[in-house]
Amino acid sequence: MSERNGRSGARDLALDGLQKVFRRRGQGEVAAVAGIDLDVAEGELLGLLGPSGCGKSTTLRMIAGLEAPSGGDIRIGGASIVGRPPHRRDVAVAFENYALYPPLTVAENIAFGMRARKEPDAAARAREVAERLGIVDLLGRKPGALSSGQKQRVSLARAIVRRPSVLLLDEPLSHLDAAERDQTRRELKRLQRETGYTTVLVTHDQHEALSLADRVAVMDAGRLLQVGTPDEVYDAPANRFVADFVGEPRMNLLAGRILPGTPTGVFLSDQVHLLLPGLAGLPEHGAGGERAVIVGIRPQDIRLGPAADPGALPATVFAHEPLQEVGRLTLTLPGVATRIVVETHHDLVAARDEAVGLRFDPARTHLFDAETGERLAWSPNRPQNPSPSAPSRPLSRATSSS
Ligand SMILES: Nc1ncnc2c1ncn2[C@@H]1O[C@H](COP(=O)(O)OP(=O)(O)O)[C@@H](O)[C@H]1O
Numbered sequence: 001m002s003e004r005n006g007r008s009g010a011r012d013l014a015l016d017g018l019q020k021v022f023r024r025r026g027q028g029e030v031a032a033v034a035g036i037d038l039d040v041a042e043g044e045l046l047g048l049l050g051p052s053g054c055g056k057s058t059t060l061r062m063i064a065g066l067e068a069p070s071g072g073d074i075r076i077g078g079a080s081i082v083g084r085p086p087h088r089r090d091v092a093v094a095f096e097n098y099a100l101y102p103p104l105t106v107a108e109n110i111a112f113g114m115r116a117r118k119e120p121d122a123a124a125r126a127r128e129v130a131e132r133l134g135i136v137d138l139l140g141r142k143p144g145a146l147s148s149g150q151k152q153r154v155s156l157a158r159a160i161v162r163r164p165s166v167l168l169l170d171e172p173l174s175h176l177d178a179a180e181r182d183q184t185r186r187e188l189k190r191l192q193r194e195t196g197y198t199t200v201l202v203t204h205d206q207h208e209a210l211s212l213a214d215r216v217a218v219m220d221a222g223r224l225l226q227v228g229t230p231d232e233v234y235d236a237p238a239n240r241f242v243a244d245f246v247g248e249p250r251m252n253l254l255a256g257r258i259l260p261g262t263p264t265g266v267f268l269s270d271q272v273h274l275l276l277p278g279l280a281g282l283p284e285h286g287a288g289g290e291r292a293v294i295v296g297i298r299p300q301d302i303r304l305g306p307a308a309d310p311g312a313l314p315a316t317v318f319a320h321e322p323l324q325e326v327g328r329l330t331l332t333l334p335g336v337a338t339r340i341v342v343e344t345h346h347d348l349v350a351a352r353d354e355a356v357g358l359r360f361d362p363a364r365t366h367l368f369d370a371e372t373g374e375r376l377a378w379s380p381n382r383p384q385n386p387s388p389s390a391p392s393r394p395l396s397r398a399t400s401s402s
């Protein structure tokens, strides 16, 4: 978009103890949003990420003025907007369900807000955004003649073209097919950068959040669990929920115990002891009791080697899925109920029931408190028995077929 849409209009957005309680007949109260503090900087793209029903849309609707908060404050550029009607908030929304005007053409839908404000270049700007989002051929059509993916891009164009201080996008790519989604995601990122709109993008798709956002806010059951850059959220998940929700394939999460007599590692079962250099330094660990933890390790951070490797965990191949770019191996450890998934080099050959050895990259092994789920801070800074320099991917091809 052109100079006219420069950054001057963007403002920062602040949520302060924001709450929404719904009262439902027979079910009592539901705290859809249970007190959220969040600052979105001027021009920032914040991804609000969480599972269905966690309160993302309700949060967005409160910012847009479509839902009144039960408590807390919303500020744009420092000024509270709570109580202001939606059209006086300088906020544009692209809803998941489009909310287009059926009797108007696509061009008229996109330009609607600008026309209402008698902006002279409405048609030209509508066309420009439509081009960027790949819907310029549709400008003369009515919404009834569009696919759901096309309607969604029209809704997105209408929000972007308005030059709001704050742009709110609710699952903006959810109705697009895979090819449209990739293309629209890239275009959306460029448009957001060029326009500099302060943007909140709601999504349940961790890949979308991580690839688009400057920072990601992970939400569950009405609460924010972690706010950080995509790298921070991926590399150091604040708790078990975030660890499980972010990343594909999912992080392996294994129950384990740290025993007072053996504080140098985690027992994943009576037979399997995972040595973790530096673990003895784990705070609040010296109390003398046994400690229940969850060990987290991503499938990309496990190295596969021969069963004879004395420093590796003994594992047995349960299933091998040779995908095109990578392979995915599911394995069992003796006495451990949870199966482990390892991402492998694509041309690895593994036989069912084959015995192998697994090495976890200690720097990428996460620990969580089994009760609270919170991340336990420890660091493998004193390697006693350094493992061979461990690239995080791909894995070795050492395992021969049998
Ligand atoms: N108008 C409403 N009345 C009652 N409950 C609602 C209403 N809107 C949302 N909820 C409830 O609030 C919770 C959060 O919903 P929502 O914000 O739509 O979640 P998300 O967008 O993350 O999927 C859900 O339990 C939902 O059922």
Ligand SMILES: [Mg+2]
Pocket (backbone or CB within 6 Å): 053, 056, 057, 058, 170
């Ligand atoms: Mg929603």
